[in-house]
Amino acid sequence: MERKNIFYAGEQTKAVHAGEFPDPSTKASAPNIVMSTTFVVDSDTGFSVEGMDENDAWVYTRWGNPTIRQLENKLAAIEDAETAIAFASGMSAIVTLLFHLLKTGDHAVISDVAYAALAEISNEMIPGLGIKITKVNTSDIEAVAAAVQANTKLIYIETPCNPILRLTDIAAVAAIAHNAGAKLAVDSTFATPIATRPLQLGADFVIHSLTKYLGGHGDALGGVLLGAKRELVSIRKKTSIRFGGTISPFNAWLIIRGMATLPLRMRVHQENALKIAEYLEQNNKIRRVIYPGLPSHPQYELAKRQMKNFSGILTFQVKDKRDVQKIAERLQIIHYAVSLGHHRSLIFYLNSDDLLQTSFKFVSPAQYDSWNAFAGEGIFRFSAGLENAEDLITDLEQALGD
Numbered sequence: 001m002e003r004k005n006i007f008y009a010g011e012q013t014k015a016v017h018a019g020e021f022p023d024p025s026t027k028a029s030a031p032n033i034v035m036s037t038t039f040v041v042d043s044d045t046g047f048s049v050e051g052m053d054e055n056d057a058w059v060y061t062r063w064g065n066p067t068i069r070q071l072e073n074k075l076a077a078i079e080d081a082e083t084a085i086a087f088a089s090g091m092s093a094i095v096t097l098l099f100h101l102l103k104t105g106d107h108a109v110i111s112d113v114a115y116a117a118l119a120e121i122s123n124e125m126i127p128g129l130g131i132k133i134t135k136v137n138t139s140d141i142e143a144v145a146a147a148v149q150a151n152t153k154l155i156y157i158e159t160p161c162n163p164i165l166r167l168t169d170i171a172a173v174a175a176i177a178h179n180a181g182a183k184l185a186v187d188s189t190f191a192t193p194i195a196t197r198p199l200q201l202g203a204d205f206v207i208h209s210l211t212k213y214l215g216g217h218g219d220a221l222g223g224v225l226l227g228a229k230r231e232l233v234s235i236r237k238k239t240s241i242r243f244g245g246t247i248s249p250f251n252a253w254l255i256i257r258g259m260a261t262l263p264l265r266m267r268v269h270q271e272n273a274l275k276i277a278e279y280l281e282q283n284n285k286i287r288r289v290i291y292p293g294l295p296s297h298p299q300y301e302l303a304k305r306q307m308k309n310f311s312g313i314l315t316f317q318v319k320d321k322r323d324v325q326k327i328a329e330r331l332q333i334i335h336y337a338v339s340l341g342h343h344r345s346l347i348f349y350l351n352s353d354d355l356l357q358t359s360f361k362f363v364s365p366a367q368y369d370s371w372n373a374f375a376g377e378g379i380f381r382f383s384a385g386l387e388n389a390e391d392l393i394t395d396l397e398q399a400l401g402d
């Protein structure tokens with residue numbers, strides 16, 4: 001029987017069905033995992049990726065694989081992107097994009113607070129290749145415009161940014177980038193496609209760490225780069241296949257499975273994060289709570305405009321430094337661990353002095369002021385999981401007790 005095209009109108013339908021189809025030979029309803037690294041090919045198959053086309057037969061898994069393709073198709077559908085390339089990790093997606101776009105003599109503007117590994121490679125390793133980097137607070141649109149130079153090829157932002165949850169106006173920065181003939185890349189890991197669609201706001205590339213909300217269960221590393229076919233076909237052939245940061249088909253399969261419930265999970269992540277943020281905001285041991293869904297967030301208006309869901313991550317500062325260790329040691333349900341976006345709640349303390357020494361290098365007093373406004377001496381980054389909010393609050397309550 002001919003399979004009818006499914007009309008993928010709704011987000012939940014896309015999350016469940018996009019990229020998937022019953023196996024043609026077995027009629028299995030769930031996707032297969034194709035673990036094979038190599039494929040039996042016709043005798044006239046060439047050993048070069050140059051002429052490779054998306055619809056060609058499979059050759060070698062680093063070039064492409066049926067299970068990885070299913071993940072890429074699901075990701076492209078849910079982000080409303082033309083196409084996607086999946087990677088072994090979020091960092092692999094980021095590094096591939098940066099090395100593809102930037103050549104010696106080029107300049108890039110990068111958010112002064114961003115994922116630590118990106119911040120660290122852009123402090124020394126990338127400038128060491130003769131590529132100039134300017135780090136700016138990208139929430140400050142005038143600072144972004146002032147940082148652009150004649151040779152600027154890329155503006156790179158994260159919104160909300162890890163770890164301080166400062167937001168950047170994507171449409172405003174896209175206009176600056178395109179005026180300058182530069183591309184805009186947005187790391188949308190914290191927002192997810194359920195909250196924000198950067199491509200529709202003018203971004204050229206979107207990046208997610210699939211390790212976080214998209215996989216959603218803390219058991220598979222992965223990354224993705226999304227954007228226009230014209231650009232991504234070239235990135236795949238010239239850079240990603242050669243760099244080799246290929247995701248394991250097994251991880252791709254786990255992430256396909258995790259993504260089916262993404263829209264449902266994001267609703268509960270948001271609901272739990274808001275309840276916890278409100279609880280902490282009225283607790284007299286807490287100095288400051290930052291959550292895009294709280295009216296007290298300094299950019300609440302932008303959050304409402306740019307985010308359809310406020311996601312599940314909040315930060316808080318304690319008044320008494322001794323409470324830092326107490327909370328870390330006493331929590332029972334909430335895991336004291338790095339990472340975020342899992343079904344389990346995770347919390348981790350980030351000390352400002354440490355981060356400003358190792359990862360974030362500020363040059364202006366305004367940059368320090370902005371950091372202090374969002375993070376003070378240090379923050380707990382809390383990723384609200386899918387447990388009952390009341391249990392999470394009870395756990396925090398006992399950890400904060402005397």
Ligand SMILES: *Cc1c(COP(=O)(O)O)cnc(C)c1O
Nearest residue numbers: 089090091115162189209211222
């Ligand atoms: C985790 C994270 C990354 C890196 O992803 P990995 O999968 O750990 O390589 C990049 N950006 C943001 C915002 C992240 O939270």
